[in-house]
Amino acid sequence: MSRRITVVTAVHAPSACFLPEAYKSLREQRLPDGWEWQWLIQEDGYGEEVRPYVPDDARVSFRQGRSGGPGVARTIALARADGAYVKILDADDQLPPGALARDLAVLEADPAVGWATSRVLDLLPDGSTAGFPGDPEEGPIRRGAVLDFWTANGFRAQVHPATLFVRRELLLALGGWMALPASEDTGLLLALNAVSRGWFSAEVGLLYRKWEGQVTGQSAHTDPAEREARMAVVAARARALADYEWQYPPAY
Template sequence: MGAAVSRRIVIVTAVHAPSAPFLPEAYRSLCEQELPDGWEWRWLIQEDGRTDAVAPHVPDDERVTFRQGRPGGPGVARTIALAHADGEYIKILDADDRLTPGALARDLAVLEGDRSLGWTTSRVLDFLPDGSTVGFPGDPDNGPIEREAVLDHWKANGFLAQVHPATLFVRRDLLLALGGWMALPASEDTGLLLALNSVSRGWFSEQVGLLYRKWEGQATGQATHVDPAERDARMAVAEARARALASFRWGYPTD
């Protein structure tokens, strides 16, 4: 008898030179994860560009794969990484963030336990430069998130979603059906979250699943990220995509 084939969670990380030094911390948070028997994780690290600055920070572990490609932003890097994602589930992990112990097992238990759910999110704490953490007010209740609930909240609250796209854990086939991340210079993960919520129910875990690092070099802290004209355009196209998907009445699960 051959050895049992493990089922797999694929962690997808986009990285560029400024965030590369944080990869070892992200790796340690992955190594702290405990999964049920028969499950394993693999980590796909995709550099947004081709430099010599990232590879020295990539862990030497057979479970970790590092690739490079022409620059196009984090959404492009994550989407191209899907070509090598051979697991049933995809977990997003930004290069400068850290998972909390138990995060993967909690995500997995939710989707394995309810086939009507397409994705999960979890509570987030900002991880500040001094090592302290800060939570967010207004988290939803622990439990299912109905279709279009995130979209409606986001629209009514100044384009702020009540759940964080950096915590997404999603069925691979559903992610591929939506084309991966949006082709936007920023907010590509919010666009994906809104699209997922338009076609499938999700889940929010009240337990902290991610430490979201705040530091001066992060992309969301740059002036270009809040340029009013570009931001309005990003929000408009993300909403239009989500509304169109909802109007087609296609959804997960397909039956």
């Protein structure tokens, strides 16, 4: 098994300026002896604005592709992934020290856990951070728990999909991210939880940047008709996976 963590980042021109800060947070990660990371940066589209912000580092791979949204960009980047695990890092976010090592330790310790998530702090424009209530207790997340909570709480998951750390083969088996204009990461989270147990770390694992240009802050993201359709297909996929009783690890 490859002793490598593949960090996947989708980027478009407006968020490219944040890549150096994401890179700095990645360089500050400390992994166990013998482990390393690779960073796959995939531009959602073609242009000249992103490349100047890509670090000059042999561990960093940059590609461009036709625009299809962040889920498409992340999924096509998996063609270059050779790590045993995949970590999501959006271009405008940052990893606190120790985040990768904590996630790695959880999945290395228990082969029956398919994915891990962690607590999030919002990173505000003035550089301050803010948390929010409602995090679950640290520990395992049973199969189906995320869908149950999400359905009962206005389509809000109790763990954040932007913090996902997942086994690469499991991610590939589910087809990567959903082909949706938004909520593609929530769709993946619910699908993962439909087929496998997860883990939640109460230590902060992501600084989630709040800024006026982020995609989730645009009016299209909250269009009622589109949102209803997204939520319907996200839920249907998770329920179908549960009904078919496909699971990780396989039951022989």
